[in-house]
Amino acid sequence: MILAIDVGGTKMAAGLIARDGSVAASGRATTPQGADAETLWRTLADLVEPLSGEVEGVGVGCGGPMIWPDGEVSPLNIPGWRRFPLRARLTARFPGVPVRLHNDAACLAVAEHWRGAGQGSQAMLGMVVSTGVGGGLILNGRLVDGRTGNAGHIGHVVVEPERGSRCGCGGTGCLETVASGPALVTWALAHGWTPHPAPGDNRGRAGYREDRRVTARVLAADARDGNPVALRAMERAGRGLGVAIASATHLCDLDLVTIGGGLAQAGEPLFWPLEEALRQHARMGFARRVKVVPAALGQEAGLVGAAALLLAGDAYWGRTDA
Missing domain, CATH: 3.30.420.40 (ATPase, nucleotide binding domain)
Structure with missing residues (x-):
């Protein structure tokens, strides 16, 4: 299973995604408006906790702009995060597995190309x-x-x-x-x-x-x-x-x-x-x-695309250093 995360200005979502792109379990939380960086992080950490069993990797879509592939994010619609080290935080939370992070809209495009209307x-x-x-x-x-x-x-x-x-x-x-x-x-x-x-x-x-x-x-x-x-x-x-x-x-x-x-x-x-x-x-x-x-693909598209960063070979992730 891949733990997929989708971070947006109004909601955060997380799910366990199987190798065929199906969603085995998922959860959602409202993105706290006007919150500081650590409150936002705690909201996300609490959301993924019930899904944090044995996962083979973590894929993340988040609003941009960002420093990529390092995963420092500064979403325009989440002012509490400016150069927030989201990938580093998740790497520390899930040691030993790959963590790949990309723009949330890129993940939606990936999802539609991999399993949706763009196949x-x-x-x-x-x-x-x-x-x-x-x-x-x-x-x-x-x-x-x-x-x-x-x-x-x-x-x-x-x-x-x-x-x-x-x-x-x-x-x-x-x-x-x-x-x-x-x-x-x-x-x-x-x-x-x-x-x-x-x-x-x-x-x-x-x-x-x-x-x-x-x-x-x-x-x-x-x-x-x-x-x-x-x-x-x-x-x-x-x-x-x-x-x-x-x-x-x-x-x-x-x-x-x-x-x-x-x-x-x-x-x-x-x-x-x-x-x-x-x-x-x-x-x-x-x-x-x-x-x-x-x-x-509807509301699950962001999760499916985030998981595809790890599940679809090098079509959506060409980096060898992350």
């Missing part, structure tokens, strides 16, 4: 559109790491250079400022969106609007119900995604893009403007063949 593709981009927007590149059937392990950061491709919002990376107009869940909610609320209360919620629309737990899933549901502001927000996000995917396709000669994460369930309000923008901008003949599909 057989030689040139694909696996995207996650959730709290942030990330990606991983598979070219010639292998994961592309880049010089520092951060290749595939499509969330920081600029799609609104002149009128865009400031991004957490320090840039302006990044895709993440247009299509991430928090950015979508912020934009929609600023443009007059009043969320529809969930069934059984008796606070009314005004009280629900002020609830910090209002998420992009609520926005997507309102868009599917025809709310005009929610539809505009989804259209803006979809067009940003389409422009970024067209650019990536021209650059990397992609044949497939898979989209996972919470917003992948938004359906037509997101995917229709995405496809429209993609076809508008992907005009060269070789780029027109690219297909965009929802990711197939």
